[in-house]
Amino acid sequence: MSARKLIVALGACALLAIVAGCGGSAPMGAAGAAGQRDKGPVKIGALHPVSGSNAVDGLQMRRGAQLAVDAINAAGGIKSLGGRKVELVTGDTQGKADIGQSEAQRLISAGAVGLVGTYQSAVSTNVSVVAERNRVPFVMDVTASDTIFAHGYRYVFRVQPGSKVIATAAAQYLKQVSEQSGKPVHKVAFLHEQSDFGSGAADAFNAAAQQLGIALGPNISYDAASVSDLTAQITQVKASGADVLAIAGYYRDSLLAAKAIASVKPDLSAVWGVTNGAYDQPKFVSDAGALGDLYFNTNYHYDATNPPTTALREQYQRTFGDPMRTGAVLSYDAVQVIAQAVEKAGSTDTEKVRDAIAANQVAPLTVGKGPIAFAGNGDNSNAAPVLMQVQAGQVKQVYPPEKAESRPEYQVTWRP
Structure with a gap:
């Protein structure tokens, strides 16, 4: 090997060592970190x-x-x-x-x-x-x-x-709760932030809803980091004729959606959070006030029981x-x-x-089907989603029945 090629090779190895460890060895500093773990x-x-x-x-x-x-x-x-x-x-x-x-x-x-x-x-x-x-x-x-x-x-x-588990349950819960109310869901629009989180939730929900015979559309995305108003998106939902709006977003943008819904007043039977970062939060109850009453969310949740x-x-x-x-x-x-x-x-x-x-198995403080126990891929085998709803200024677990604190109220989510 020429001197020039040797220098290039050594330089490449040095770079790889910084990123992942040259020759498959542990990353730089690993030995020092291990030493720190042994004391104190x-x-x-x-x-x-x-x-x-x-x-x-x-x-x-x-x-x-x-x-x-x-x-x-x-x-x-x-x-x-x-x-x-x-x-x-x-x-x-x-x-x-x-x-x-x-x-x-x-x-x-x-x-x-x-x-x-x-x-x-x-x-x-x-x-x-x-x-x-x-x-x-x-x-x-x-x-x-x-x-x-x-x-x-x-x-x-x-x-x-995970997203697929929650989103699939969200579609199933929607069909079951709406039918039990005597007003079966007809068409669902989906509003979601555009990263893997929101897009994954929308894809999984839509796939499950389609299998359940629920009509879909439109599917609307936005940038959670930069969005300042969602009025145009909610206006699009209103024009679509959807009777349910599913929303997957973080706290700030989901609150913006609630404010836009109150302003535009689409003819909805339910706003249905899917892994939503706002609609099961006490802060949403105080921030949204009456605007947030009767919002649903299918998500992970602390076990209120x-x-x-x-x-x-x-x-x-x-x-x-x-x-x-x-x-x-x-x-x-x-x-x-x-x-x-x-x-x-x-x-x-x-x-x-x-x-x-x-x-190992660990007793959880969140809703689950049993102790925290990991499958071969690292996912919690006993993790389970629950449906919540804002009722009279409080977030309540409402479905499935074995985890419910009260019954779901499925109806128009805004007051003209």
Whole structure:
């Protein structure tokens, strides 16, 4: 090999070493990170958007993760490691995929034995790559997109039900609830933000609705980061003749949709959230007021019928003066998944922790069909969606009947 070619080859190897480890070796800094895991507190990394348009949810989730750490330490820490305390190390993704990726690497380099996060599917997609490359478990608390699981990752897990599961249930619940009300759904328009999260929810819902014989259209997308008004989109829905509007979006844009619906007044029997980031939130109830009454949402949700969940939410309210959202409860569950795996493994070796996560079962504080238990692809086998509705200023679980706090009220969602 010529000197010039040798220099080029060495330069390429150096670049690959930075990105993924030259020759298949562990990423640079991995040995140092492993050394940090062997002493001091057991570090669990939390990656959420605590600045930017989703900062309210991100801060909630960081606080939920911290409450889990506090509970573990109050109970004696990691007993199999001589009572070592747990420490939450945090990163702000700012809601940006590239920032989430760099923050994930920073927390891993700081010695995190596992990561939780991130609220946004696009961010979790990048963090998954970092976790897999570093062979560090990543337990997704809130991430709806199913495409992450198409890569065969070994170190990536998810607590919440995925987009297809939720969206399919949303279509089934809509057909069942509307028929039980005596006003079967005829046609559904779908409004969604345009990333993998919203597009995936729309695709899965529409596929399930079509199989159920429900007419569809129009399918309208928007950019959640830049949208400031959705009046034109809701006007399009009104002209379509749809009797139900399904919406998959984040909090801010979904609130904009509610305001546009109140203004345009389409002739709807229901507004049907699908993995919606607003319509099951206490903040939506206060922000939207009467405009949000009778909005539905099929989503993951804290289990309102579970006493330990109620106790945790009361603790959160006392501590932070704010109602605890479901995302924060999922972050609590995700931290427990990692901490209990460290306890079971009796080690901070990330491979052993990963194997313990895959084999362990953890009692959830969110709605599910059983304990958190991961399938071979890393998805929670027992995750289950629930239908909620804003009724008289409160979010209630209304379907299926075994998880219902009250009956669904299926009717016109706005008052002229």
